[in-house]
Amino acid sequence: MPSVMASLSAGLIILFLACGDAFSDERKDYGLCLDCHAGIEKIGVMHDFPCTSCHIRAELRGGAISSHDKIVRNPSDPSLVRDFCLPCHRREIDALERSIHATVAGIINQTRFLWGAQKAVYPYEYGLSGTLKMLPDPSGSAAQPYSPERLVDDFLRRRCLRCHINTMGEQAAGLYRATGCASCHVLYANDGLYAGDDLAVKKDKTGYPITHRFTSKIPVIQCLHCHNHNHVGTDYVGLFEKDYHKSYRVPSAEGTKSPLIYGLQYHQLSKDVHYDRGLWCTDCHGKEDVMADAAKKSCTSCHRPAEESSGESTEDFVTKAGQRLRASAFSRMSAAHSVDSHQRVRCSACHAQWSFQDYGLSVIREDIVDAYKWRDISIQGEPAAQRIIEENSENPLMIYPVSRDWVSGEIRAGLWSSGWRFRRWEPMPIGVDRDGKYAVLRPMYQYILSFVGGNGYVILDGVVPTRGDGSSAGWAFLPYTPHTVSPFGRNCDSCHENRIAAGQGIYDGEGLDTSLTMPSPPVNGAGRLLDPEERKKLMEPSMSYLRKRLKALAGEPYTPVAPLK
Amino acid sequence: MKRLITGLVLALLGAVIIFKEAGLKRPAALVREGCLSCHSSVTDPDPSHPIQAFGCFRCHLGNPYSYDKERAHYGMAQNPGDLRVVEHTCGTEACHPQIISRVKKGLMATNRSILETIQANWPSRASISYGTPAARVADLLSDKPPSNLALDHYRKMCAGCHLWKPRKDYDGEAGLRGGGCSDCHVTQQEISSKDGFNTFRHPEITTRIPSENCIKCHNRSARIGLSYSGRWESEGYGTPYEGAELSSRKLSGNRFYLDLPSDVHFSKASMECVDCHTSVGLMGDGKEYNSISAQVDITCESCHMPMLSRLEEDENLGRRLLRLNRRIPDPAGGKIAFTVKGTPVYNLQEKGGKLIFFRKSDGLPVEVPRGSAEKPHHVMEGHERLSCQSCHSLWIPQCYGCHVSYDESAKQTDWLTGEKTRGRWSEARSLMRFSRPSLGMRASAKVYPVAPCQVFFKSESFSLLTLSAFDPHTTSAKSRQCKDCHGDPKTIGLGEGILTRKEDEWSFRSSFSFNTEETRPDFLFDSFVTLDGKALHGNARDGTRPFNDTELNRILDVNPCLGCHKSYRDPIYKDFSASVRRFREGGDLPCLQ
Structure with a gap:
């Protein structure tokens, strides 16, 4: 226990240090920034203001600044943004505060619904900003949480919401970032080190942006500071989380210990073709999409059917990185594209090379823990939790761990740990999304919950939560768009007459772990599983399908690669 | 006075001797062996070795003529099955002499397959001085054992499972392994001896060997002992949690397993x-x-x-x-x-x-x-080289990327001597899978399920990529479907990814990217061969290899037809070349309408 407190207070000190050297000197005017910060970059042509306009509150401007503490480190932080940025950016800020990037309403309402804490996902009820109700803070409640619906807010706050632009998240490789506008518009390197010319900033101290610049040219690496783990984002660059167990900590090619990124090591899978061509996330996900949940692009926004462009070339476009590219046209006449029923299939359902299939998520909150049992699985993609486990895993005594609420910043008793049954990228079950189109499904998630109270009593022992509307277990598969696009689609057999695609799981057999590969329905409003009719159509091919298949594989006329005998 | 003292001492000595002798328990009736005077009540190990007829000495040696514990136990073999003494115990002329000479030459005693494999590729690759090779475990137990780097790896990472290993030398599962004949033939029941000083429940000897005796060793590497009963060594999450603990579905070495479909011989008939x-x-x-x-x-x-x-x-x-x-x-x-x-x-x-x-x-x-040899699916032309396992094995444990590190400065226990010696080995893996088996050609020129063995030796920067063909022991009565082989890139050794036809050519895009940081620049974990037949894994000692280009082409040529022509009985397979010709010439074939 003392060591936990020590480590946490050490962490807090580091955090404070990272937030600017706290010092003050009565004789000095800290408003004369460039006396110390000689060489610092100009923030950008659009913000050509004196330092104090952005870093000193209006009421303090004009006089001498007696302490460095009075200096605002990040004027775009949600707590300050209305004082500093609002006069120029009212429209953006208003929209952003209501957007999913600020409210995180998707994760919140979906998880609360699956754990039985609310009756429906839509319309969103809770969020972290905007007009939604604030996610309840469990710390005020005196009652011991004894059911999933009373644990969900704590789980969300301590395990999920570290990626949230209103507050800082973890400070570790890949995860360094700012808050508010700066969380996207000020670029951080994965090592969190400053690479500019400001003489006052140490070059070996983590937690700094690359340079003191504000930009709208946002590269992939910046988005990945939050969109990591097995979520859309990492898939675009071909990353898939490795397993937690220490036997998967592969040393580098030179035999040295390989570093963790985003709290874990990653598999290098096939990248999205758009990434290979040099496209950034922001080339497709523009301002209105990212900051206002509007004007989303689709594949056909860029890729037009060759037949419609009637010989004229599609227009060139310049990427955010400054490359001139031309989107390839596709043929409506190809075997796959010409199928009538395929008009309702998402491009990604065929063009995805792989997907996130994380089966069976066991989560446990322990208010008293024998850290020894976690010794081999301390690395769970959560650097803070990892530190607590590793500092205590050789300790024969039970400890009372504490961990951070990422939303309020508060430290509370208890530590969340998690593990999977197995994680795969190969299976791609098919379902129907909210627009009625066929899309790849991913489990999100198959929760099994446990809770050990401070006195050591097991209050929840491997409980499967029930959805808030009581309809079924709180396990869901959701349709999504894997960002693992291949220039050519998967073959017919990857869906047709394919039991995994049809939602029948990898193997027959009740009670086996592999039955987790059988999808459970998405939450209401997010789509549905295939109905029996659709499943039958997929599994019992029609004559017209078989002709198409032959055409796709054999062309006309068919030429075998090697003549036989 | 002096005489008196001497007399007294002598008398005392006499009294002590008389007292001790009187105190010694002697058998009431005449027995052949002194052992039974103490161990008067011992159960029979089995009906073939009744103690009434055999006594103890014949198996356990020692001194049967002494009634003193120390002297009686001198030279005794607690485990007569131990291969070091077995010539004098189980293997004496009157008992099982042929069997013990067979056993000593058998693989469970020699570990020859492991030793040859591990030593086959290292000499030319490792810069650390390479000595004489060893052919069998007994060589390593000799006074001047051969020594080389591969053998050091064997001693520390592999040598815990062979018949020469003494029993009970370690806690847990490791202590159950070894013991010569007893390794298999003695059941693992708890020896509940001590109800009263004299009663002793003799360990049970049997030829009805329970599978737990096999699985205590055969649960690593190919893991067939686990697969057979539908257990797959998991990625180690220990889920779902039970109370405040990790899962109880545990294996030795802090490993866990998941439940998968078991072998039909196990699920249908619980065969051992x-x-x-x-x-x-x-x-x-x-x-x-x-x-x-x-x-x-x-x-x-x-x-x-x-x-x-x-x-x-x-x-x-x-x-x-x-x-x-x-x-x-x-x-x-x-x-x-x-x-x-x-x-x-x-x-x-x-x-x-x-x-x-x-x-x-x-x-x-x-x-x-x-x-039935006569059923069409078993006699199909072109399928002559298929093993039963290639179609009837449902899954196979696969371990991709075995990253071996060697730390010369640290120490590690040598399983053969029990001593810590210089040099410590550690292994890390990239990923594990239980999915459908890939197929390749076994040395015997049979199509067989294969699993990769991909050693990346970090300290020496070399890699060994081989395929191992074995029966995964996941037999399913229902066979895999035609398309599982004739169109599935994973099964034919290309790896997971997209296999499709583009401009009349097969085209393949792997789900992996090259990862120079972790492996090497030309390596994709599950690609054993390229589409044009270039073997990326090979040089297995027994010649097991992925399919070559001719084989791949022949396998894939059938693919377009499999939409409609799913049956082995289908006439197009009677003479497939002729059928392909007919198809190419077009005409009135229904599939071209």
């Missing part, structure tokens, strides 16, 4: 390992083999397409095994099966035209479905 595996396959036939496939003599056909023959009165081995088993009925002039090496499979008998299999553990009869 020895129900199939014969004495010759397990203990050897007197020849020293260097691969498991050469020593094992049971095959699927031994039971499902058996060579049946009458068990003659003078057929020694079959009769003896039957008598030892005591659960299986005598075929009484009926026919039994024999393996390819001629070992009697006495528990498979023909009765009234039916094939009846009897479980060795309890004699329960089970009717065996007769494999």
